[in-house]
Amino acid sequence: MSTRKFCLAILSSGDATGYEIRKAAQEGQFSHFIEASYGSIYPSLAKMEQEGLVTWREELSSGKPSRKIYSITQLGRDAFLKELFETPVEDLFRSPFLLLALYCRWVGPEFISKEIDRRMENLELKIADMKHELEINEDPASAWTLEYGITAYSASLNYLKMNRSKLERIASEPVSHAQAAE
Amino acid sequence: MSTRKFCLAILSSGDATGYEIRKAAQEGQFSHFIEASYGSIYPSLAKMEQEGLVTWREELSSGKPSRKIYSITQLGRDAFLKELFETPVEDLFRSPFLLLALYCRWVGPEFISKEIDRRMENLELKIADMKHELEINEDPASAWTLEYGITAYSASLNYLKMNRSKLERIASEPVSHAQAAE
DNA sequence: GCTCACATGTAATAAGTTACATGATTTC
DNA sequence: GAAATCATGTAACTTATTACATGTGAGC
Missing domain, CATH: 1.10.287 (Helix Hairpins)
Structure with a gap:
């Protein structure tokens, strides 16, 4: 459920591809307190698309591989807000x-x-x-x-x-x- | 694999029951940087017994439910040492x-x-x-x-x-x- | 020519969570 | 009499990990 929440968080601030979401988990400010790999992001996006939380459009650019650009829907925004309001799970520290x-x-x-x-x-x-x-x-x-x-x-x-x-x-x-x- | 490592750690310092191991994960010094629940501890102990890393004896006490007291074997000690020497996974912080x-x-x-x-x-x-x-x-x-x-x-x-x-x-x-x- | 960055995904497996199921004893 | 503690475990489900599979273009 945490990969899902993270994807919605990213998409709530703007459109992104699965690749970019993973990069955010790897490099950006999120990387210090979130974990997410391709293997959890792509399935999560696919599932959320089925549930109507996100949509995507294809961007074909010459040369580069085509990108699936995901956007959050209103339903997705609602779901994200709901997740934010739910008492957050305790912070996890494993050492x-x-x-x-x-x-x-x-x-x-x-x-x-x-x-x-x-x-x-x-x-x-x-x-x-x-x-x-x-x-x-x-x-x-x-x-x-x-x-x-x-x-x-x-x-x-x-x-x-x-x-x-x-x-x-x-x-x-x-x-x-x-x-x-x- | 981390529940396994944790169980071996506890048992390397002395015999314990599954219940006690879980208590250590819940309350003791370990609780601040380790997570482990019954659902992961009991299966882990059972599996390690099959692999010869631990053994157990039953303790029947009048009144109280009978306890399965686990002991680590030499094979188990070796496995624990090996796990300690393997480059530890990076500390995980999820917030x-x-x-x-x-x-x-x-x-x-x-x-x-x-x-x-x-x-x-x-x-x-x-x-x-x-x-x-x-x-x-x-x-x-x-x-x-x-x-x-x-x-x-x-x-x-x-x-x-x-x-x-x-x-x-x-x-x-x-x-x-x-x-x-x- | 090689490596890195871009880009998407699946499949098999491992692992852990949550709830369920059971029951005695002790403490308030 | 109720609640907490001791005590074991399973089953269904969710989740994530790792490796695999594929391919282009840019820069060195």
């Missing part, structure tokens, strides 16, 4: 990284160190991305959302910066039987 | 709340205000929870992970505290046709 941190003694300090590097690079990239979007952006709601993301990610990044050595130290303690059976 | 924030003008300031309240209460609860776990906790890796969570959530909460009025103001601006077609 294989934190699970790894919890079991850091099992993998040792070198591996942990490498993974912390990866995680920090990732956060830095995301933050840089959001700062860039903030600059080219004109919509105040987008700015607010981007700043929320920058704040939260910066806090995580900073925590890693200040406390990574602590975790690396913990990871270097040997795993005793007592701990394993704890 | 219906931020999508709502982005479209705040469509729902208006009253609704947004209510949702911000909900979100803040939620964050406060989680933070309080983690602080409490931090106190009763003895494992340094757990402490590190909990502090990570407290840091990130506190930053989000603080952002909401400082900037909620801004979003409420944005939400009160009428949606023009130009914006809708932007």
Whole structure:
């Protein structure tokens, strides 16, 4: 249901192709808190077309492959609004990284160190991305959302910066039987 | 695959029933970055038993329903280690709340205000929870992970505290046709 | 000539959600 | 007497993932 909601959100601000919607999920401001791949977007669009929430027209351009440009209908707008008003599902945070941190003694300090590097690079990239979007952006709601993301990610990044050595130290303690059976 | 990994993680620190594993996903330190329900835990345990990753014994206690106590096998430990060493999937953050924030003008300031309240209460609860776990906790890796969570959530909460009025103001601006077609 | 970006989709599979079904004991 | 907690599981359904399948044009 979340891919559907996302497609309606994008289309509520303007027409788009499936390809463009996926790109928005991959690169834009949405990418930081939404997941959607071709395999979920195209079927979702097809289904919504059957339900009358969206329509499409074909655009044939010489050379380039033809595009199916989707538009939201009034029914679609109503459905989107309804979804917005429904109490939103709780935000979801799933972290294989934190699970790894919890079991850091099992993998040792070198591996942990490498993974912390990866995680920090990732956060830095995301933050840089959001700062860039903030600059080219004109919509105040987008700015607010981007700043929320920058704040939260910066806090995580900073925590890693200040406390990574602590975790690396913990990871270097040997795993005793007592701990394993704890 | 993530429910499986989580079950192995729990069992690697000691025997447990399906019920207890689900409780750990619901309440403990894990609950802040893992999702798992009965419907995914029980089938997962059954499958892992067939694969020889876990075994179980029945405990009949007078009165209470009988429990199936699962233990991890050496094969299971190996599988868990292997999963830990495999490059972890990127952390996943999905936020219906931020999508709502982005479209705040469509729902208006009253609704947004209510949702911000909900979100803040939620964050406060989680933070309080983690602080409490931090106190009763003895494992340094757990402490590190909990502090990570407290840091990130506190930053989000603080952002909401400082900037909620801004979003409420944005939400009160009428949606023009130009914006809708932007 | 190669890779990247554009562009659409399907099929098989995996995974998880939600509701259902059942029942005893403990606590208020 | 009611509600919460302990305790196990299934079945139907929804959803998403991954890989496959295909092809053009532009830039290097």
